[in-house]
Amino acid sequence: MSQRHLLKSSTFRLALVYMGLFGSSVLFLLGFIYWSTAAYMAHQADETIQAEIAGLAERYRSDGLTGLSSVLAQRSTSRVGGNALYLLTDEFGTPLVGNLDRWPPVTPEPNGWLNFSLEHAGPRDEIHPARAQPFVLEGGYRLLVGLDMQGLQQTERRIITALIWGLAITLLLALAGGTLMSRSMVRRIETINQTSSRIMHGDLSRRIPTEDSDDDFDRLAANLNRMLDRIQALMEDVRRVSDNIAHDLKTPLTRLRNSLELLGASQEDPEERQQLVEGALREADGLLATFNALLRIARIESGARREGFRPVDLAGLVRDVFELYQPLAEEKGQRLALDVRVNAQIQGDRSLLSQALANLLDNAVKYTPAGGEIGLGLRSEDQAPVIVVSDSGPGIPEPERGKVFTRFYRLETSRSTPGNGLGLSLVAAVAELHRVHIAFDDNRPGLVVRLLFSPNINNL
Numbered sequence: 001m002s003q004r005h006l007l008k009s010s011t012f013r014l015a016l017v018y019m020g021l022f023g024s025s026v027l028f029l030l031g032f033i034y035w036s037t038a039a040y041m042a043h044q045a046d047e048t049i050q051a052e053i054a055g056l057a058e059r060y061r062s063d064g065l066t067g068l069s070s071v072l073a074q075r076s077t078s079r080v081g082g083n084a085l086y087l088l089t090d091e092f093g094t095p096l097v098g099n100l101d102r103w104p105p106v107t108p109e110p111n112g113w114l115n116f117s118l119e120h121a122g123p124r125d126e127i128h129p130a131r132a133q134p135f136v137l138e139g140g141y142r143l144l145v146g147l148d149m150q151g152l153q154q155t156e157r158r159i160i161t162a163l164i165w166g167l168a169i170t171l172l173l174a175l176a177g178g179t180l181m182s183r184s185m186v187r188r189i190e191t192i193n194q195t196s197s198r199i200m201h202g203d204l205s206r207r208i209p210t211e212d213s214d215d216d217f218d219r220l221a222a223n224l225n226r227m228l229d230r231i232q233a234l235m236e237d238v239r240r241v242s243d244n245i246a247h248d249l250k251t252p253l254t255r256l257r258n259s260l261e262l263l264g265a266s267q268e269d270p271e272e273r274q275q276l277v278e279g280a281l282r283e284a285d286g287l288l289a290t291f292n293a294l295l296r297i298a299r300i301e302s303g304a305r306r307e308g309f310r311p312v313d314l315a316g317l318v319r320d321v322f323e324l325y326q327p328l329a330e331e332k333g334q335r336l337a338l339d340v341r342v343n344a345q346i347q348g349d350r351s352l353l354s355q356a357l358a359n360l361l362d363n364a365v366k367y368t369p370a371g372g373e374i375g376l377g378l379r380s381e382d383q384a385p386v387i388v389v390s391d392s393g394p395g396i397p398e399p400e401r402g403k404v405f406t407r408f409y410r411l412e413t414s415r416s417t418p419g420n421g422l423g424l425s426l427v428a429a430v431a432e433l434h435r436v437h438i439a440f441d442d443n444r445p446g447l448v449v450r451l452l453f454s455p456n457i458n459n460l
């Protein structure tokens, strides 16, 4: 799988969009944490300073200047907390006591607070930010209490660094996750692509491999494979039909050709010529009939005739076909029995249904020997109408039952009887059009064909 494929894949792009969204929300969240922590720390510092001032003012009130000075002197030297700043000046601003050497030369904020820089006389001459609040004591003394904010600022910086790292790691993880996820998706889509391109190049037996995970890709692959199976079966059908057409039409065409050849060669005898012409016409008619049957089946299979469906009285239809076939059965010395037990109406195409039924009876009469029994009936099973055609002939062996619906398919034993092997193909097409299920059973001896209509389209 190439990098280009990965970068262009929709999953990767989606992963990038998610990374963006995720990154922004993490940024927002971390920003909020930073903002509230920093605000809290600043607030804490201010409160500490204010509490300190209140305490010192109290001390001044109770112990006077000497008391305050001694506390300040003590605190300035011991540097409790390490970062407290004190300065007490007289009314002219002259420093009296404290750890600041002078009053900071800055303009106070509107709320009175002073923000200033503190020069530390240390080994590195650092400059620290500081914040302090002035307070005027009785007697004009001015007190300044503040905090060296360096520690606080460092903590804030550390928080910012931690947040940046957190964001970077989040984005990195999202990118890695997105890439991994898209890789697996792209790989599976690529498999489908490769299989379909092989199929397009003519290898219709190829199938998309599945991973036994039953996820949506596996289901898609399974559906595509089923579709390919169906297409392959249909293509094989088409190939077999064209093979069969070529094969089955060769004999009559050869006979036609021979007749015409003989006709060309014979000169005198008009009776012989007449016979040859009649023979040729018979062959041509047979060929036309076969083509018509094929075209008819194809038209029925296209399903277009479903729009012309009308209510059909099945009992009437069965009786009509019975009347049509009774003389034929009698002629062959067979007994044809009618058994109509219900009245049923369905939506359908009457002429197609009677053609299909006629084909079934035609088979029964054709394949049942003289003296045999043929039955035609209409009854109801599970609230649905069923047409039954039974005979006492040779029957169709179980393994052949699925094949007899294919065009031109005939049992070996029937090759001597006339026929094209198209009769049951038409029955199957008509049944499919009417959503009728065809069931073959053994009549011991003989064949029973049942046409099972669906229960919801009938009126029993």
Ligand SMILES: Nc1ncnc2c1ncn2[C@@H]1O[C@H](COP(=O)(O)OP(=O)(O)OP(=O)(O)O)[C@@H](O)[C@H]1O
Residues within 6 Å of the ligand: 359, 363, 364, 367, 368, 391, 393, 394, 395, 396, 404, 409, 410, 411, 412, 413, 414, 418, 419, 420, 421, 422, 423, 424, 425, 447
């Ligand atoms: N009632 C039956 N008893 C025994 N075999 C049957 C019966 N019906 C059909 N078959 C077998 O199924 C094959 C296919 O039947 P189908 O009706 O499609 O073709 P056909 O009867 O041979 O020719 P056509 O109907 O086109 O004249 C037949 O050739 C025959 O071998």
Ligand SMILES: [Mg+2]
Residues within 6 Å of the ligand: 359, 362, 363, 419, 422, 423, 424
């Ligand atoms: Mg037939």
